[in-house]
Amino acid sequence: MIGHGFMGAAHSQGWRVAPRFFDLPRQPEMSILVGRNAATAAEAAERWGWAESSTDWRAVIDRPDIDVIDIVTPGTSHAEIAIAALNAGKHVLCEKPLANTVAEAAAMTDAAARAFERGVYAMVGFTYRRVPAATLARDFVAAGKIGQIRQVRVNYLQDWLVDPESPLTWRLQKELAGSGALGDIGAHAIDLAQFITGQRLSSVSGIIETLVTERPLLGTKQGLSGTATTERGAVTVDDVALFTGRFEGGALGSFEATRFSTGRKNAFRIEVAGSDGAIAFDLEDLNTLSFFDGHAATGQQGFTRILVTEPQHPYLAAWWPPGHMLGYEHGFTHQARDFVHAIAAGEQPTPSFADGLQVQRVLAAVEASSDNGSAWTRTHEPAPELATQN
Amino acid sequence: MIGHGFMGAAHSQGWRVAPRFFDLPRQPEMSILVGRNAATAAEAAERWGWAESSTDWRAVIDRPDIDVIDIVTPGTSHAEIAIAALNAGKHVLCEKPLANTVAEAAAMTDAAARAFERGVYAMVGFTYRRVPAATLARDFVAAGKIGQIRQVRVNYLQDWLVDPESPLTWRLQKELAGSGALGDIGAHAIDLAQFITGQRLSSVSGIIETLVTERPLLGTKQGLSGTATTERGAVTVDDVALFTGRFEGGALGSFEATRFSTGRKNAFRIEVAGSDGAIAFDLEDLNTLSFFDGHAATGQQGFTRILVTEPQHPYLAAWWPPGHMLGYEHGFTHQARDFVHAIAAGEQPTPSFADGLQVQRVLAAVEASSDNGSAWTRTHEPAPELATQN
Amino acid sequence: MIGHGFMGAAHSQGWRVAPRFFDLPRQPEMSILVGRNAATAAEAAERWGWAESSTDWRAVIDRPDIDVIDIVTPGTSHAEIAIAALNAGKHVLCEKPLANTVAEAAAMTDAAARAFERGVYAMVGFTYRRVPAATLARDFVAAGKIGQIRQVRVNYLQDWLVDPESPLTWRLQKELAGSGALGDIGAHAIDLAQFITGQRLSSVSGIIETLVTERPLLGTKQGLSGTATTERGAVTVDDVALFTGRFEGGALGSFEATRFSTGRKNAFRIEVAGSDGAIAFDLEDLNTLSFFDGHAATGQQGFTRILVTEPQHPYLAAWWPPGHMLGYEHGFTHQARDFVHAIAAGEQPTPSFADGLQVQRVLAAVEASSDNGSAWTRTHEPAPELATQN
Amino acid sequence: MIGHGFMGAAHSQGWRVAPRFFDLPRQPEMSILVGRNAATAAEAAERWGWAESSTDWRAVIDRPDIDVIDIVTPGTSHAEIAIAALNAGKHVLCEKPLANTVAEAAAMTDAAARAFERGVYAMVGFTYRRVPAATLARDFVAAGKIGQIRQVRVNYLQDWLVDPESPLTWRLQKELAGSGALGDIGAHAIDLAQFITGQRLSSVSGIIETLVTERPLLGTKQGLSGTATTERGAVTVDDVALFTGRFEGGALGSFEATRFSTGRKNAFRIEVAGSDGAIAFDLEDLNTLSFFDGHAATGQQGFTRILVTEPQHPYLAAWWPPGHMLGYEHGFTHQARDFVHAIAAGEQPTPSFADGLQVQRVLAAVEASSDNGSAWTRTHEPAPELATQN
Incomplete structure (x- = not known):
């Protein structure tokens, strides 16, 4: 897992709990937590139950014993990490929003499409779908x-x-x-x-x-x-x-x-x-x-x-x-469950990066509309920056 | 109408409004309001739209142009007025509780049973049934x-x-x-x-x-x-x-x-x-x-x-x-409607005085149980006074 | 009252009930109900408690014993009736929306402004303000x-x-x-x-x-x-x-x-x-x-x-x-109360026709925006016709 | 943990999650799960993350590396296990109700009181207190x-x-x-x-x-x-x-x-x-x-x-x-947290076995009242079976 803010706690809880309540085809191991600061990363790893910690996400991505990268950093770094991880053959779960710009999201979607051909899967973390x-x-x-x-x-x-x-x-x-x-x-x-x-x-x-x-x-x-x-x-x-x-x-x-x-x-x-x-x-x-x-x-x-x-x-x-209630964090447990199932089944997990990109396009269209006196703005077409990407 | 407290306002509203929204077989006329004090009775009559006022309920009961007596006085006087009115051949609507004691309620029920034989009807005002x-x-x-x-x-x-x-x-x-x-x-x-x-x-x-x-x-x-x-x-x-x-x-x-x-x-x-x-x-x-x-x-x-x-x-x-809401007082309008319909149809209106008496018996049984260490207490028995009545 | 649809029932209930619960400085009399068809108007008058009925609203407006005109017809006829009534010196309560067009609403507001100078008042019936x-x-x-x-x-x-x-x-x-x-x-x-x-x-x-x-x-x-x-x-x-x-x-x-x-x-x-x-x-x-x-x-x-x-x-x-609930129709009772108070006090009742006109302008601006690709549209401008009126 | 029904899942989740979200003075280790059937106990241990499993609760109680016994069996066995565990110097968390009878609950409370003198603590699991x-x-x-x-x-x-x-x-x-x-x-x-x-x-x-x-x-x-x-x-x-x-x-x-x-x-x-x-x-x-x-x-x-x-x-x-919701199971996490804190602080955790006994007395009083025609029944005194115990 790269990152350890509030979302890191939620994702960790998802990974920790999912195998305890659901029959999973593969058992997740909480291997390494990566953060920018060694001490705080180590502390977070200790608290949340990750076996190791690191400050070098690139090195982690290169490790052969790592199968899945879970990205919970701020949006600015999503594209770089996710693309590198996918290219390195790691399955990627990336917290929403997919990226801060449509261009980055499109590049990530492109990388995910290429990875998919190699049996490597990417998913974006819209967990409320799993309430x-x-x-x-x-x-x-x-x-x-x-x-x-x-x-x-x-x-x-x-x-x-x-x-x-x-x-x-x-x-x-x-x-x-x-x-x-x-x-x-x-x-x-x-x-x-x-x-x-x-x-x-x-x-x-x-x-x-x-x-x-x-x-x-x-x-x-x-x-x-x-x-x-x-x-x-x-x-x-x-x-x-x-x-x-x-x-x-x-x-x-x-x-x-x-x-x-x-x-x-x-x-x-x-x-x-x-x-x-x-x-x-x-x-x-809920x-x-x-x-x-x-x-x-x-x-x-x-x-x-x-x-x-x-x-x-x-x-x-x-x-x-x-009649016994679930809470906010259960969505993360269900997300972990579904992601593992999709990987094991060799199927595209949803929501895909393409889904995340499409949300990004809608967000961009809203901003464009706002900038343009609330004029109606299409969310799909034409998207010049995509023309060269897809 | 005998009495003019809070319930008088509600009953007056019922009589006033019922013919405006419902097709009634007979048209109620708001003839006389009776109170103990002449001035306040006159004021209430004026405010609520009764044609006359009086301080002598017995005289009102004797009037041949009066067909219905609506009793909204405190419970202590219900029995005396209701029985006199029924005996005088007037239909009676009596506010709940029917009386302050089971004995009074039983006497009223007896009077109502006798009146029923002569086509004179009595009803007790549990208006929440008509929400x-x-x-x-x-x-x-x-x-x-x-x-x-x-x-x-x-x-x-x-x-x-x-x-x-x-x-x-x-x-x-x-x-x-x-x-x-x-x-x-x-x-x-x-x-x-x-x-x-x-x-x-x-x-x-x-x-x-x-x-x-x-x-x-x-x-x-x-x-x-x-x-x-x-x-x-x-x-x-x-x-x-x-x-x-x-x-x-x-x-x-x-x-x-x-x-x-x-x-x-x-x-x-x-x-x-x-x-x-x-x-x-x-x-x-509601x-x-x-x-x-x-x-x-x-x-x-x-x-x-x-x-x-x-x-x-x-x-x-x-x-x-x-989607347009009704309120508390509509129960009184429905009550007036139903009472007029029952009278016109020659049918017993409900809840009857017998129904009111039965509620009274339950109340008495609760009191008796409370006095007796919460012992289970039957609500019907002994009911000798009813044996000869029904 | 001119008109007798669903709103006629509500307004009638307002006039009927207001003096029974509120101390009014003047007592409303439910004089005449006007409709296009003599038989149905007579039937509505009878049902809702209006003393007379008529099919000629112009004649009613000319009657010296009439002080208030209550308009509950469809919006197309509001302007003609309201302006005529105000010009004839009658206070006017007009159901919302004030008119079907801004131009009509503006003319009505103009008439109301002139009437106001003569102590004649106009109000538009946005009753939900009075819930x-x-x-x-x-x-x-x-x-x-x-x-x-x-x-x-x-x-x-x-x-x-x-x-x-x-x-x-x-x-x-x-x-x-x-x-x-x-x-x-x-x-x-x-x-x-x-x-x-x-x-x-x-x-x-x-x-x-x-x-x-x-x-x-x-x-x-x-x-x-x-x-x-x-x-x-x-x-x-x-x-x-x-x-x-x-x-x-x-x-x-x-x-x-x-x-x-x-x-x-x-x-x-x-x-x-x-x-x-x-x-x-x-x-x-509510x-x-x-x-x-x-x-x-x-x-x-x-x-x-x-x-x-x-x-x-x-x-x-x-x-x-x-804890005893009111319903939808109480707004109409409160409206009748407030209108009578304003007239008796010689004050402009609210919402005024100018208020109704302003709502009309907003409605028109929404339509204009919709016609213009949701472009932002001002609600006030141009308002030259108001410059000379207020 | 002795037992592995529905409550076992909830308690396990409490132990698993508490150290991840709360700063605990001592770290719980999920050592052994005990059940009557070796295979199902092993399966439950595996699923819920207990390091070992066993069918012999007495042997487990004797183990020096075990500090806490968590009892989630049906009520009939609570007394025997809890008393043995307390006598063996283990802290005990016992699921509610404390026992199936007042006599058993009283014996457990007695054992808890004696253990308390030795710095060994007992708590009963009314987790809803911790919502x-x-x-x-x-x-x-x-x-x-x-x-x-x-x-x-x-x-x-x-x-x-x-x-x-x-x-x-x-x-x-x-x-x-x-x-x-x-x-x-x-x-x-x-x-x-x-x-x-x-x-x-x-x-x-x-x-x-x-x-x-x-x-x-x-x-x-x-x-x-x-x-x-x-x-x-x-x-x-x-x-x-x-x-x-x-x-x-x-x-x-x-x-x-x-x-x-x-x-x-x-x-x-x-x-x-x-x-x-x-x-x-x-x-x-919740x-x-x-x-x-x-x-x-x-x-x-x-x-x-x-x-x-x-x-x-x-x-x-x-x-x-x-605004992010908790669910049913969080009460168990809070229970684990509070129990560990009390043990570390050398304080009586609440609710104590005495609290559990008192609830048991109320339950018994309700049954006695029901058997006795709903007669009012005291919950404390005299309780002959306790006279010799406390």
Whole structure:
């Protein structure tokens, strides 16, 4: 595993727990954790149960006893590491967003396509697909339970930037973070909406906005930590992204990703309305799927709150009795499980890098639309920088 | 209408509104309002739209142009007025509880039975039966949608006595109020549970308790109004009633009626669990019925939140488009509608005085059980006074 | 009252009930109901308690014993009737939307401004402002409880057009209805958002769309009623409106008005996020306001579900004890109350026709933006016709 | 760890994960798993990550390299194993209920008291105390936020026995399971209520009942597994327990534990009403605590839904960012953490065996009350079998 921030903890938990609850065709070994600083990397390895630690990811990639590289570094380094790892014949799991730019994501997708030919697989870490209720939502849609999709509404609401005195961390600087709410949580919104509906966004119109444009600088040179100072610096990423999109199947989607929704901590909500029913999901109530069955008897219709904890539900047979709740981190366990299964089966794991690239294109289209007075912008075509790549 | 407290406002609204939304076979005229004080009665009549006012209920009962007597006085006077009115050939709608004692309620039931023979009808005002979602719950149970009933849970939660400095009003004095939480809101709990299940409670075990036994006296001789003084007097009614009951069909019921559930204002909740499903209702969410369909597909089961605002739902065809909410007072409009229909059809309106008496017997059994160390107490026996009546 | 559709029932209920629960400085008399067909107008007058009926609204406007004209006809006739009534010295309550076009709304606003000089008042019927929880939301915002407003999210979700076989009624024909979801429920969304925030939308970017473009024709020449036929006609109004707006105070708003949100009947939801807190309201839970207090103690923060049924809450002192619910129609009672008070006090009632015009301008700006590739469109400019009016 | 049923998986997860997220003063090593069958024990050890397996718990207890014994066997064997382990100087964590009888629980408590003198500690596994929202509820009560406690309402609702064809497993046989809903989930209800309130139940009145008295026998001699046959056997444990209790501090409590609440899977709900506020918790919404602050401003009161995912909340600083949910199993991780801390600090871990015994006494009192016509039964005194033990 390369990197050891918050995502490192989550991925480690996934690798640690997956073999304890699921029958895996191959047993993951938590071999080496790589970080920039030897001491902190060693400490993280010790804490999270990795056998070794290192500061040299290139050397790790070259090791013959390593089969899988799990990338949980910031987005700026994803492309370089992932491409090198794939080229070295390692399966790669890369945390989302796939990269900070479409160009990088495209290069990664290209590398993944070439690796695939050699039986080497790459996956991007949109773990919310593996929250059982979200998977069940996809299953319901795929089974035709809600009919033709008409509308999709997606809100990803956080509030950690409401305070204007909240400091200017690296996440608020474009050169480091790439993007703000749009790339961080908007990427989840796009991926999950496309996953559940089984349709891709073909065009978007939107706006991204920085509501608080200056914030206190941190008292360290890189702004990675430290305490706020009296000086202020410019916030160079978006606080809020609002956009409308058309899906390939004709549905309309409305999207919101924000770090300014006061009182909402991680409220990721999606509702899909179809000709025959609807589904609604909220990550803050993650063990539940609401389903409206348009074929239910007249006078008896309504949203059914399905507690997604029955053994018939996705992933649940491995867990606890009905009514015993799962949490955020279970998505990472399911991700580890699915990745191992795909590798063992010699199949492309999903979401693929191509899926990650497509999300990246949508993000880029939203930014372009915002820059262009919210003009409708296509997500696929033409993408000149891709013309030479694919 | 005899009486003009809070219930007078609600009943007046019922009589006023019913003919505007429902096709009634006979048109109610709001003729006379009767009160003890001429000035306040006149004022209430003016405000609520009664043509006249009076202080002499006996004279009103004798008037040949009066067909219906609506009794909304405190429970102590129900029996005298209702029996006189029925004997005078007037149809009677009597607010709940039917009376303050079983003996009075039995006498009223006897009078009602005799009046019935002459085509004169009596009804007791358990209006929550006529909240559409509660009526729908009854319909679902009667249609067998939840199968054999196993358990019933009823909570009627208020909190207006939490403050120990809340004064000693007449409602807290047994000689005036008859009972506390038990008779006031416990009566609703019993009636609605029996109505929805279609089963009567056959025996009970319970406890009634006064949590704050002394409260500030009010600065008037009757304690009917005024401001709190530094003197304290004894609270002689219950603050809380907790009891368990057996229904005739074998189900177990748990009941709570309280004025000490901090933060709950009028939370009247009932859940009925059967062999094939369940229903749940909450008066604070009164346009909704939750229904669990045990026959739904595996993996798709859950409580369905039915918005009871469709034209197919009870009473709703007369009201607004789907999704437009009804409130508390609509039960009184439905009550007026149903009472007029029953009279015009020459049929016994429900709930009858016999139904009101039966609730009274349950209340008495709970009190007896509480006095007797929560011993199980039958609700029917001995009922000699009924032997000759029915 | 001119007109007697669904809104006629609601307005009649408002006039009937307001004087029974509120102390009004003047007593409304329900004099005449006007309709196009004598028989149906007479029937409606009888049912809803109007003393007379008529088919000649011009004659009614000329009657000296009439003080107030209440317009509940479709939008196409609002301007003509309202202007005539104001010119004749009658106070006017006009149902929303104020008119079908900005030009008509502007002319009405002009007439209202002139009438105001003569002590004659006009109001537009955005009754949701008078749902107590919505009024309380406005009060909280105005009192600074949520600080500077950052984001506003408004969804008005219905589903009555989900079925593609639902017929082509007059509401789906632009020449009769003027607009679809946008003008019908989007108007409410705009008005309530502006009312609660105290800020106006200055520009918008959006899209309106017709998801089902052809529907069965009805077997009558006007399409006002009848049964669906096998022929199909074009739907000429929008099914869905999605737009983003900027408020004058700098907040961003996202709006959705739809008749295709499967399973949602009348889900009108608004959430306002500020620097110090947030409020959230849902018309399907209309007795409740959710409030997030950013100043609450750390670890104790969250959305507080305020049951807006206490005597301290707007309008509530006139109604029932705490915890007893109000419904949809109470907004109309409050509207009647407020209108009478404003007239008696010689003050401009709100929302004024100018307020209604401004909503109309926003609607027009959304349409213009949609026609123009979702380009950002100002809502005020050019407003030359107002320059001479106000 | 002795035993490897469903609880074994949960305890193993606790031991595995605790050192990864919490700083522990001593590092747990997952040494040996003990089961009756060598093959299945070995398989469980392999799956859950125990280094060895064994079928001889006595031998394991004698091993000098073992410091802690974790008992997750059925209740019948708790006493023998725990007492032996404590006498052998091993710290003991014993899954709830402490034992199947008061006598056994008392003997275990006696052994624990003696071990304590030697620096050997015992704890019983009521893990729901360690769901952060439940811990926070206790903290709020202890801090006086809700004032004097008046009422406690506890419902533990499951539905896995609703189907009368559900087979007669060992859990429905008194000689094996000891008790039914009462001992299984009623024990949790009692413990959590006492934990949150900080008060013990002093007397109870209740009823336990078997709603379906005969069920299909399983086709194996012990009824431990197999498929249902056409023969039927008697259910000898309760399906439902309903009881009322008095707390030492004067509060009244109502309790329900049931396996017949159709549609409810693991709905463990507790609400505590005090003179100054209230708290409400639901295990199906386990990341949330609802708090009613009676000192909030008039008109602003209501239940606040606190998302218990902030770093200030119990246990949360070790986990994910705000708004990222925990699940059922986290209670076991917290239990492992707390147990290790107590051992390292040389302090009595809680809940102690004495706490477990006291719960057992309450359970026994409920059974005795049920057997005695729901007569009020004291939970502490006199307990003859204890007279000679303590």
